[in-house]
Amino acid sequence: MSTKKEKKTQESKPKKQEVEVKEEKDEDSISILTHPFTTLYYFVLVLVSYVKIGLKFILKHIIVISVVLAVIITPNFIQGPHLDYYRHAEKVGYFMAYWIILGVASSIGLGTGLHTFVLYLGPRIANITIRAYQCNALPEFVPSKWDQTYHFNHCPENVERPVQFLDILLSVQFEAFLWGLGTALGELPPYFIAKAAAASKKKIEELEDVEAHKNDKDLMSVAKRLIYNNLQKYAWITVLLCASIPNPLFDLAGISCGHFGVPFLTFFSAVAIGKSIIKVHIQMIFVIFIFSQGHVEHALQFIENLLPFLKGKLSDMLEKQKNILANGAVSEGEKPLIGQLWDYFIMLMIGYFLVSIINSLAQGYYEDLKNEKKQKEENKKKKDN
Known part of the structure; x- marks a missing residue:
């Protein structure tokens, strides 16, 4: 009898383990579509934790923050000739923040990426190019270039010389540089996360994946190994080359640099030059050429x-x-069909990006909780032994 009972319990154990693994896999794939309430719950917890971190930072630096805000805001309430300069500086500041934030959104993406070059910077360059060749001169922005709701003035009557390719390139260079700088800033999180993980001797899934597939011959595995190996010997030039071309594997470069302890200035200088100068100029030249007369x-x-x-x-x-x-x-009624379709496309992209943010943050928070639970269980086992 005892042997039969033992057999039954032994047969039932694997089944129980299979159920646990299946449930764990289901939880690992939580998303808005599969587990909406669970995902939203974890997302809210992440937001609450971020709010707490933000409040702690503000309280810790309350004096410095108050002084900076006073210096920025006070001139707005004092009448004088400085107000015109203040208003102009305010517009330029908003303009700079706008393009940098769009660059960060395009780069950081939280696993997907909101391609703001295609949605915002590319169409701006295309519009200026079409208008410049139509007028045979650089268009004038009304009320100014720094306003987000601008339109182009009528073509100038007296044109000294025909518009050149370089003229258009220089006219959009500032916003393109800011956007590129934003994309460089967006590459910092993987670097710092990997650096913190290396300091705490935690394993990094992306690097383990490279080691696990070191003998694979497919193009993706070869490219990953090439980046991984060269970063250990020639960090700056490897990062620069990876940042200067459209590269879906760039996150691996950032993670590897953090893991191997590449200095921050070495990493960021290469990323900034590659993305805000080299890569963005390649993109600008391509768009201007395509939309030239x-x-x-x-x-x-x-x-x-x-x-x-x-x-x-x-x-x-x-x-x-x-x-x-x-x-x-x-007016809205005069907007062409292609413009309306483009607006819908932008709305869908932004919606997809927001959903991906919720999914990524919720999944990351759940993963952290699961790792903490495993760590506690391992520590408890060690104490019991």
């Missing part, structure tokens, strides 16, 4: 010849868009 018309003609049912429609849309750029803001 003649290139758009040739592209549309090719598409219309390929798809006859679009004959004339795309050209009309482009002409309408040029008129909108020339005459400034228009």
Whole structure:
């Protein structure tokens, strides 16, 4: 009898373990779609923890923060000739913050990335390029370049010389540099997380994955090993090259630099130069070239010849868009179909980005809780032994 009972218990144990593993896997894949309430619960806990950290920081540096805010805000309430300069500086400050934040959003992405170059900076460069070639001169921003709700003034009458490619490049260089700097700042979290993990001797999943697949011959594994190995010998130049081209594996470079203790200035200087100077200029040159005079018309003609049912429609849309750029803001009813579709696309991208933030933060918080629980269990076992 005893042997039968033992067999039954032994047979039941694996089944119980399988259930536990399955449940754990289900919990590991929590998301808004699969576990909406659980995900939102953990997301709220993360927000509460961030609020607590923020309040602690403010209370710790309350005097410095109060002085800085007073210096920034007080001139706004004092009448005098300085107000014009203050208003201009305020606009420039908002302009800089706007493009830097968009760059950070594009880079940090929390696992997905909101591609703000495609959504914001690229269309801005394209609009300026189309307008510049239409006027044969750089367009004037009304009320100014620093306002987010700007439109272009009428074409200037007396043009000294035809607009050059370099003129357009220089006219959008400042916002492009700020956006690139934002993308560089967005690469810092993986570096600092890996550095903290190395100091506490924690394992990093991405680096373990590289070691586990060191014999694989597929392109992705080879690329990962190439970055991983070269960062140990030539950190600065490797980071610079990785940052200077569109590179989905750049997070691995940041994590490896943090793990191997590459100095912060070495890492960030290479990232900043690569992303805010080299990479962003490649992107700018590409957009300006594509939207230069003649290139758009040739592209549309090719598409219309390929798809006859679009004959004339795309050209009309482009002409309408040029008129909108020339005459400034228009009512919602006059907005072309392509503009409306673009707005919907932006809304979908932003919605997807927000959902990915909620999922990533909730999953990360749950993972931390699970690791803490495992650590407590291991410590308890050690004490019992």
